Amino acid sequence: MDENALFTKLVSFTTSVHRVTQELSLNAKADSITPIQYNILEYVTVSQSVTPSEISDCLHMSMPNTSRELRKLIEKGLIEKIGDLGDRRKHYIRLSNEGETMMKEAFATIEYRFQARIQNASKEDLKEIDRALEILQTKLFY
Amino acid sequence: MDENALFTKLVSFTTSVHRVTQELSLNAKADSITPIQYNILEYVTVSQSVTPSEISDCLHMSMPNTSRELRKLIEKGLIEKIGDLGDRRKHYIRLSNEGETMMKEAFATIEYRFQARIQNASKEDLKEIDRALEILQTKLFY
């Protein structure tokens, strides 16, 4: 196995992934939030109950900027902040009902486009895709 | 095959891909260029000889903004603009020698981290990864 060739393949692969995910999510998010705010909502949706510090770490943004964007999302009524009972410095962020509705809509749009993209795939193709996703997820993109 | 489950898997997969590529390319780019300028250089590197319109389309940015960023990259000596001989409205963008050097360095950093990431993978693992990349590239992220 030529590892350099594998790297080249990876570069073109990740480029494709970025392009396709961008196409799938184009205009899926409400106009009332910025791209970064959407990223935060997406992260909160997937991870459920995270602290501002975790958001800061995982999305590679500074605490002050994280704090600002979380405040804006709270002002927009999309998330809620709950204090930790044990450690009163800590807070947990979770989606509000409104936030959940918004994210469900966004995901529905994206899923619709995804289904359109794989509508011509055979059952065997889908199985192969499923297996390939699993392999890469565990062995490369862990 | 449950297509909804497949979608969920896709969401978590693309999130991972984004996170890992971000980790691999963290600080790989020179400080003298902005993230968007890096994206343009990456696109030019991979595609070779593209027009401003293509860059505008593929990177989802408006022509005026594309034009501005290309001008900045030319001022920094990283790309060159060559007029089309037949159609004098068209131009082709390509990396300058300096731009190639910069991108080679960036890619070397990224590749080094990539090799570190797969150093524990067996030959069979690498074969599987290679095959999985191919399947997804052709059947999902085309």
Add this chain to the structure above:
DNA sequence: CCCTTTAGTTATCATTTGATAACTAAAGTT
């Protein structure tokens, strides 16, 4: 030749994002 389309530019403005300093308050440590 006139009209329309294509390719790209320049200028300008608003918004978003990034970075830093200075701060509060709670928790942990000695």
Add this chain to the structure above:
DNA sequence: AACTTTAGTTATCAAATGATAACTAAAGGG
């Protein structure tokens, strides 16, 4: 009790990005 660390906030500034209007110049079509 004093000190340090952790978690988070507020304020402020600079830079990057996005959006729009108005423009030039060449190509294509009738």
